[in-house]
Amino acid sequence: MADIKVGLFGLGVVGEGIVKVISKARNANAEIKRICVKNSSKKRNVKVEPGILTDNRHEIFNDPEINLIVEVINDPEAAFEIVSEALKRGISVVSGSKTMIARHLPELIRLQHEHGASLLYDASSCGSIPVIRNLEEYYDNDLLTEVKGILNGSSNYILSRVFDHDEKYENALKTAIELGFAEVDPSFDIEGFDSLYKLIIITVHALGVYVEPNDIFVYGISHISDFDINYAREKRVKIKLVAQVVKISESQFTMFVMPEFVSKSRYIYSVDDEYNGVVIRGECYDRQFMFGKGAGSLPTASSILSDVVAYHHGYRYGYKKMSYIDTPSYTTDIFLKVYVRFSSTDVTKLLPFTSIQERYYSDEVNYIVGEIKLSDIISHKEVLMSPDVFIVNFPRFFEDN
Amino acid sequence: MADIKVGLFGLGVVGEGIVKVISKARNANAEIKRICVKNSSKKRNVKVEPGILTDNRHEIFNDPEINLIVEVINDPEAAFEIVSEALKRGISVVSGSKTMIARHLPELIRLQHEHGASLLYDASSCGSIPVIRNLEEYYDNDLLTEVKGILNGSSNYILSRVFDHDEKYENALKTAIELGFAEVDPSFDIEGFDSLYKLIIITVHALGVYVEPNDIFVYGISHISDFDINYAREKRVKIKLVAQVVKISESQFTMFVMPEFVSKSRYIYSVDDEYNGVVIRGECYDRQFMFGKGAGSLPTASSILSDVVAYHHGYRYGYKKMSYIDTPSYTTDIFLKVYVRFSSTDVTKLLPFTSIQERYYSDEVNYIVGEIKLSDIISHKEVLMSPDVFIVNFPRFFEDN
DSSP: OOSEEEEEEOOSHHHHHHHHHHHHOGGGOEEEEEEEOSOTTSOOSSOOOTTOEESOTHHHHTOTTOOEEEEOOSOHHHHHHHHHHHHHTTOEEEEOOHHHHHHHHHHHHHHHHHHOOOEEOGGGTTTTSOHHHHHHHTSOSTTEEEEEEEOOHHHHHHHHHHHHHOOOHHHHHHHHHHTTSSOSSTHHHHTTHHHHHHHHHHHHHHHSOOOOGGGSEEOOSTTOOHHHHHHHHHTTOEEEEEEEEEEOSSSEEEEEEEEEEEOTTSGGGGOOTTEEEEEEEETTTEEEEEEEEOSSHHHHHHHHHHHHHHHHTTOOOOOGGGGOTTOOEEOOOOEEEEEEEESSSOHHHHSOOSEEEEEEOOSSOEEEEEEEEHHHHHHTHHHHTSTTOEEEEETTSSOOO | OOSEEEEEEOOSHHHHHHHHHHHHOGGGOEEEEEEEOSOTTSOOSSOOOTTOEESOTHHHHTOTTOOEEEEOOSOHHHHHHHHHHHHHTTOEEEEOOHHHHHHHHHHHHHHHHHHOOOEEOGGGTTTTSOHHHHHHHTSOSTTEEEEEEEOOHHHHHHHHHHHHHOOOHHHHHHHHHHTTSSOSSTHHHHTTHHHHHHHHHHHHHHHSOOOOGGGSEEOOSTTOOHHHHHHHHHTTOEEEEEEEEEEOSSSEEEEEEEEEEEOTTSGGGGOOTTEEEEEEEETTTEEEEEEEEOSSHHHHHHHHHHHHHHHHTTOOOOOGGGGOTTOOEEOOOOEEEEEEEESSSOHHHHSOOSEEEEEEOOSSOEEEEEEEEHHHHHHTHHHHTSTTOEEEEETTSSOOO
């Protein structure tokens, strides 16, 4: 008889992976007792024992044998209801719902404290790469200075097709959707929100600070044009969608998600296709690089399994860095050097650049390279949202990693 | 007042790093109370408080305030005496001594069980890369199938100079010694023993099995010649010193340290200079790659700091995989495809190849490419130790990672 009796919420791509992985892991001492799904008569791609499926969540909550809930459903608000209900009942949870966690983390931390139950969610950030656990336990000190990475496999797959295989952006996007690397509505991935939510969770475990999604600059890759791609190619760099949190002093840090020019000397340059890669930098250990599959059924499910076993061994996040005397504070009061391409929207007049290093004008397309405050970028975001505008960060103000 | 009062054994390169790192890590709640060194009047490169140095180990053991011993001395037998004495007294230890740990791990595990004290040693394998902790806690299930990597920075630095910078092996070795990347007696690094000891420790945490150093094939890079280097170059591969432990079936695994041809598609191809890189492969998560500084004063010290803080939070290795019902057993009964270059020593007559794919003869140098059992390589190791012979593994029998 297994020690861990799991109540599983969700039997989509990840849920099916969990069923497979748990049945493979003979020493994990876990079994799935019941699975709550929206539609219990739908055909599944995985064999589950008859009678195990239910569409009534209370059949899980009220089962006294179930001692762990695994939640991998797509709807963030329903996920929050389930997870908070479980924690309030003192049942521990393993979750892979990044949007839900990033939006509700302070509340979820409070519920864990109040009710003694534990919430683990390493699968929510970078699938099979153990980023959260390492930040929480290993880079568990003042030395950490930055975490930068490619946190979204879909957008990276698309950019990889464009830069490594000379495909057109539109074709690459189409292929990504066909192969299941991107959703049919890909905006969550390609507009940077998936990366943003992961970055918020990472920042809690990296620096002990929670920042609201609305306070962070996020900008995706959907406006990219052949002109931008050629500009990067001529400079022998790639454009990648980079999420970063960086300490800029002992007392301050900044964070954002935006396209960035990435030169060959950087570790993330070779993070291609649907892979994720995270660079962790510290004062004494320099750079550490972790690389692997960031999404997909089995990689995400294997990360869930790690959390299931960790729970069984009494592991819980300590959120120790949140109680440091001197947690750094979030600032957008920093200067970035950016490339902004535009046609009709004259960004030189609309954006408060503090200095301009390059200007290019032609009949069809223009760009400038200049310095601008991140806070000004945020307050003028609507300019950047015009379909004829695209912004890319130069990694100038931070060390080249 | 700090909660963790450290008694430090050793104030060499790593010991000095520890003094610096602990003073930087303000939230770690640790202080170094006393340092035991061989020669307490020797000049040091780091500022330590007066009176803190001693050459009498009992001043640490008998200090009731000291609740953690950090051991980073060079002599493995002296290290074992200190660590086992500490554990017997119920004092927990953080150690970076790979040779000592690899040789005495079963005894050290027994002492931890008997006396309740804990021994942490992530710094012993791959410096700042958290390999041990991740194998123990995150890849904590049946899914793991292999760990392969470049575990020694010195030999990798030398091979990197040879393959990426066209240097002669002898010059590269000289530079490595001058820059401090290799010891004045470099044989421990370049003959593969450093990698071997790390691999033994890794295997305990990867598969739950301890294998004696003498039972494992280890072969270094000191016999490499320009001919071998050109052979690899012509095939557009690099020769790297690879340590690997691989499950070959549900019930068996093999392990060895030897030079290997590494093609561009593999992650470890781009692990250059003094860096270390480890690929962890599992059934569901495919490949994970961890990369960083494997040695050096501050990177190693920052790993020690992680263990110091982990100890403070009650962390100890569970060695859970050792108690799996079905731990796999070690075998050398597998076939390898190898390249063996020789001049006077006729390896075709001396080594029991089961098949030969290529033969090359010339006045000066010969080589063959053939299949041979690992157990036969081990029993004929003296043939390979002739200075005119060099063996390189083709990664043919394992997936190309």
